[in-house]
Amino acid sequence: MTVISKTEFAARRGWAKSYVSKLAKQDRLVLTEDGKVDLEATELLLASSADPSKAAVTARHDQDRLERNVYSELSITAETPAVPLTGKAPDYQKARAQREFFMAQLAEAEYHKVQGNLVEREAVTQAAFTAGRMLRDLVFGLSPQLAPELAAMTDPWQIEKHLTGTFRRVFNDASRMGDADLLQAMTQS
Numbered sequence: 296m297t298v299i300s301k302t303e304f305a306a307r308r309g310w311a312k313s314y315v316s317k318l319a320k321q322d323r324l325v326l327t328e329d330g331k332v333d334l335e336a337t338e339l340l341l342a343s344s345a346d347p348s349k350a351a352v353t354a355r356h357d358q359d360r361l362e363r364n365v366y367s368e369l370s371i372t373a374e375t376p377a378v379p380l381t382g383k384a385p386d387y388q389k390a391r392a393q394r395e396f397f398m399a400q401l402a403e404a405e406y407h408k409v410q411g412n413l414v415e416r417e418a419v420t421q422a423a424f425t426a427g428r429m430l431r432d433l434v435f436g437l438s439p440q441l442a443p444e445l446a447a448m449t450d451p452w453q454i455e456k457h458l459t460g461t462f463r464r465v466f467n468d469a470s471r472m473g474d475a476d477l478l479q480a481m482t483q484s
Contacts, residue, residue, distance in 0.1 A: 296333055296334075296335060296336070297333070297334040297335060298327055298331045298332065298333060298334070299331060299332055299334055300331055300332070301315045301316065301319065301324075301330075301331075301332055302315075303332075304324075304332045304334070304337070318341075323337075323340060323341060323344055324337050324340070325337045325340055426469075426472075429469060429472060430469045433465045433468070433469055434465065437461060437462075437465065440461075441457075441458070441461060444457065445457070445458075
């Protein structure tokens with residue numbers, strides 16, 4: 296049995312002292328001989344005597360208190376890891392500081408995204424894959440193209456000059472196509 300004062304009970308629940316006094320007048324608090332609140336018994340009494348028609352209002356107010364712009368900024372997916380409960384009572388100031396820190400991080404990330412300094416990871420990954428595959432195909436495509444030409448050449452300097460020119464052309468084409476593909480992939484969001 297935990298015994299606390301009415302003031303402590305009001306602070307614990309986030310209620311005004313006058314509301315706790317009103318509950319006492321309505322006999323919805325379990326009080327000890329000295330006028331203190333039996334916490335566990337009072338919690339049970341309040342839960343059992345709550346007006347069921349007010350459940351939606353209570354849920355809405357609880358949700359509004361929880362949100363405080365957090366849920367509007369985040370989208371929770373199946374990939375979001377669950378936060379394990381440690382069993383200790385949460386520290387309100389620490390939780391609030393952590394919330395403010397992460398809200399600032401979200402705001403900063405959104406700012407950089409609007410400025411064009413951040414892009415979607417999936418777009419970059421897809422563009423990099425496409426560019427790598429294109430470059431690979433261009434380089435492997437050189438073998439059948441160059442084999443007959445090189446077979447007819449006998450001068451090493453001519454072979455080197457021909458290979459260098461062909462490689463330069465292929466890599467220049469790949470860089471121009473890669474920039475265009477990357478730009479197109481990043482603007483498709």
